[in-house]
Amino acid sequence: MKLLSVAFLVLVHSVTFTNAFFQHMFQQQQQPQQRPVGHSAQMWQHQADAVDCSEYLCPSTLVCVSKPTDCPCPHPQDVKCVIQDEQSKKTSAGTVMCISGASGCDVLDRFSKW
Incomplete structure (x- = not known):
């Protein structure tokens, strides 16, 4: 009985240690990266303002x-894939x-048929 109690305590401590170790490791990875706030948005806005476009300005490429x-x-x-429903086909x-x-687009075609 005493051996069983010792084995149980060792098991509980090892599980607790393992759990604490993994929590610590994953918490370190989940911390947000520090970057200048607004810097990239301001830069994008400046570049977008410099493009002369009277129709639609693509947000990721700034192409008109x-x-x-x-x-x-x-x-x-x-590869550019266009996903259409019944309304957008019209x-x-x-x-x-x-x-x-x-x-390519085959992956999206399979998902759209679900």
Whole structure:
């Protein structure tokens, strides 16, 4: 009985230590990164103001296009996928997503059929 009690105490302490260790490790990773507040937003706004665009200015690339679905992807290796529902098919609108990887828009097509 005494051996069982000692084994139980060792088990409880090891579980407690392991739990505390992992909590400490993950809490360290979850702390927000410090960066200058507003600096990148101000920089983006300054660049956006410098672009002469009377139609739609793409937020990620600052390219002037006639409609949001015409916006290019920000990275050349990305594939632009337009997701349309029944209403957006009538208006030739939709949601644009840029996908990285070999599967391209096939991944989105599979999810949209669920």
